[in-house]
Structure formats: C-alpha cells, structure tokens
Amino acid sequence: MAITDKIYVKNHRQLSSALDTNIPKGAFKGATLDILFNGGEALERLDETTRERVLDFAQDFMDCGCKNAPYCGHPERKFIQYLLELRAQGLSPSAIVDVMTDDYMVYAYEGDILSFLDDGVRTLEAMEELARVDGNEEMQRRARETKRELSG
Incomplete structure (x- = not known):
C-alpha cells in the first residue's frame, strides 16, 4: 500500500458537514480529489483558515495541467516528494506528521x-x-x- 493511501484529512467529518457532502477520510481518494480539484463555490463555505489550507493543498499537489488531473498520479508523486524533502531537512517521522498537519490539514x-x-x-x-x-x-x-x- 502506498504512503498516499495512508494520508488522511484532518477533521473530515466537520469538512463534510461544512461542505454539505460526504468526504472520504483519505486525502488521495477519488471523491476527495474531486472536491479539492473542482470545489470552487463549495469551498467558500469553509472558514478562512481551513479554506486556505485546502487551497494550498490543491495548488501544491494537484496543479499539474495534465488532461487526466487529478488522476494522473502527479498529486501522489508530489506529496511523496514533499515527505522526502521534510525528511531531508532532518525532521523525525513525528515532526513530519506535525508539519503536514499544520501545512495542509492532513495527517498520517x-x-x-x-x-x-x-x-x-x-x-x-x-x-x-x-x-x-x-x-x-x-x-x-x-x-x-x-x-x-x-x-x-
């Protein structure tokens, strides 16, 4: 199982409620990617901090311009690169989890x-x-x- 299958949306139930739709717990699940990639108006219902983090996640990992985006594999590869860069900075696994949660409201x-x-x-x-x-x-x-x- 790929590491991206073990990355979860923090407070996914609250996000589901705020967006009035069902969001899977997995950050890289198809429905989650759809909402992030095509969210537009729905994301306006989120509080400013949450919206910024969700948009940062979408911009940093899903902005590749592929015809099949976000199902092209680039979001997962970019996220893996992000994890490796955090480790190269000397962060422990615990610190990596803390940083990804602070940066994007996702955790592992x-x-x-x-x-x-x-x-x-x-x-x-x-x-x-x-x-x-x-x-x-x-x-x-x-x-x-x-x-x-x-x-x-």
Whole structure:
C-alpha cells in the first residue's frame, strides 16, 4: 500500500458537514480529489483558515495541467516528494506528521511515515548494491548519499 493511501484529512467529518457532502477520510481518494480539484463555490463555505489550507493543498499537489488531473498520479508523486524533502531537512517521522498537519490539514500515523522511510532506505540499499555490481560508481554514490539523508 502506498504512503498516499495512508494520508488522511484532518477533521473530515466537520469538512463534510461544512461542505454539505460526504468526504472520504483519505486525502488521495477519488471523491476527495474531486472536491479539492473542482470545489470552487463549495469551498467558500469553509472558514478562512481551513479554506486556505485546502487551497494550498490543491495548488501544491494537484496543479499539474495534465488532461487526466487529478488522476494522473502527479498529486501522489508530489506529496511523496514533499515527505522526502521534510525528511531531508532532518525532521523525525513525528515532526513530519506535525508539519503536514499544520501545512495542509492532513495527517498520517507516525508508524506509517516510519515504514515509508524505512522502505525507501531498503530500496536505496538495493540500488547501491546493484550499482556496485554493475560498476556504476556515480549511481552507487548517489544512492549512498540519498540513503544517508533518509536515514537521518
């Protein structure tokens, strides 16, 4: 299961009530993406702070210009990049959850973020070893450096 399947909308019941529609708990579920991507008038019903965070989320992760947006995969990839950038800044899984909640009113469980980061480290270890076997010193170096950033 992808990490984006484990990202949840904070206070989704209150948002559902304010928007007078059913919003799934998952931030990257189809109905949630539809509301964020096409929300327009409905978002005006939200208080200013909530509306700003929802619009920031839509702008930062869903603004790709693809014909199939928001179902093109770019929102998920952009969010994963955001998580990796937070980790590269030295944030712990707990701090990453706090920042994403403050920035976008979404959250994840700390253990899910930790598992995501651990899976990334394991993948980079495999890449490093494959690059070593293949004699690709540049790729080996890049995998090792990225692994070090993820590991903290």
